[in-house]
Amino acid sequence: MSFFSMGGYAAYVWPSFGAAAAVLFALFYFSRRTLKAREAEMRALEARRDELQATAESQGNSQ
Amino acid sequence: MVKRTKKRAGWHFLANPARFMRFSRVIFPWVAGLSVLTIVAGLVLGLGVVPPDYQQGDAYRIMFVHVPSAWMGLFIYGVMAVSSAVGFIWRHPLADLVAKSSAPIGACFTFICLFTGSLWGEPMWGTWWVWDARLTSMLVLLFLYLGYIALHAAYQDPTKGARAAGILALVGVINLPIVKYSVNWWNTLHQPATISKIDAPSIDPTMAAPLMLMIVGFMAYYATVLIIRLRAEIASRRIRNLRLAQVGA
Numbered sequence: 001m002s003f004f005s006m007g008g009y010a011a012y013v014w015p016s017f018g019a020a021a022a023v024l025f026a027l028f029y030f031s032r033r034t035l036k037a038r039e040a041e042m043r044a045l046e047a048r049r050d051e052l053q054a055t056a057e058s059q060g061n062s063q
Numbered sequence: 064m065v066k067r068t069k070k071r072a073g074w075h076f077l078a079n080p081a082r083f084m085r086f087s088r089v090i091f092p093w094v095a096g097l098s099v100l101t102i103v104a105g106l107v108l109g110l111g112v113v114p115p116d117y118q119q120g121d122a123y124r125i126m127f128v129h130v131p132s133a134w135m136g137l138f139i140y141g142v143m144a145v146s147s148a149v150g151f152i153w154r155h156p157l158a159d160l161v162a163k164s165s166a167p168i169g170a171c172f173t174f175i176c177l178f179t180g181s182l183w184g185e186p187m188w189g190t191w192w193v194w195d196a197r198l199t200s201m202l203v204l205l206f207l208y209l210g211y212i213a214l215h216a217a218y219q220d221p222t223k224g225a226r227a228a229g230i231l232a233l234v235g236v237i238n239l240p241i242v243k244y245s246v247n248w249w250n251t252l253h254q255p256a257t258i259s260k261i262d263a264p265s266i267d268p269t270m271a272a273p274l275m276l277m278i279v280g281f282m283a284y285y286a287t288v289l290i291i292r293l294r295a296e297i298a299s300r301r302i303r304n305l306r307l308a309q310v311g312a
Contacts, residue, residue, distance in 0.1 A: 004112060006122035012186050016125045016179040027171050031291045038298035045305040
């Protein structure tokens with residue numbers, strides 16, 4: 001089938017598109033992974049801050 | 064009159080990124096969807112439907128990924144330089160983050176352009192690489208991106224990193240017209256532009272359609288990944304502030 005053989009240029013055409021797809025998918029994947037990690041860290045820090053505030057408030061009330 | 068306390072100024076600083084976060088959540092599914100749709104359509108048309116070139120056979124199909132990535136490499140560098148300048152002049156809190164988040168995306172597109180160009184050059188010119196003006200200036204563009212990323216990361220204080228890298232980005236703008244006009248100013252193996260001659264483009268309209276679809280798709284891809292990276296940068300900034308507050312408490 002000529003679609004796969006690319007008129008004899010398969011060795012040049014397919015690696016071009018394959019490499020482009022690999023680079024763009026990798027960039028998307030790693031960008032997304034970083035975002036998820038940072039968001040998790042941010043939520044953990046926010047939860048800790050709220051916890052500290054709640055403790056501080058309850059201590060303030062009891063005194 | 065509103066009395067500005069220190070705390071208020073802090074929240075004002077976060078106002079823009081907060082607005083951006085809301086805005087990005089609305090447009091994100093649209094740019095991501097547009098990117099997938101146009102790239103798939105461009106690939107189907109470009110690889111499966113349009114006929115082979117009368118001179119280059121099927122090898123010319125590399126153009127459908129090579130040319131859009133070259134444009135993206137140049138366009139994203141322009142965005143980086145403009146947002147660096149905006150960061151210098153107005154100290155807009157998002158401007159540097161836009162530049163910083165754009166750099167790896169631009170570097171990836173520039174790399175794809177060079178890589179696919181090499182795979183196109185071998186069967187058409189008989190060489191993977193030649194040190195001529197177009198190819199060399201495009202390689203310089205890749206090094207400018209890598210230099211920007213390295214310089215930004217070299218400083219512990221993100222403001223200082225932004226300033227140093229921003230200066231590099233602005234100085235590097237000189238390379239953009241060199242890339243663009245290199246095929247006219249110097250003798251080169253690289254062919255001149257086929258599509259920008261509006262009055263008489265030397266590309267057949269059926270071949271222009273997949274090219275345009277791929278360009279729109281890459282633009283939307285850039286927007287998609289930029290939003291993801293910007294949100295990660297805003298989260299990092301927030302993490303730094305939370306850490307500082309908890310250490311102080």
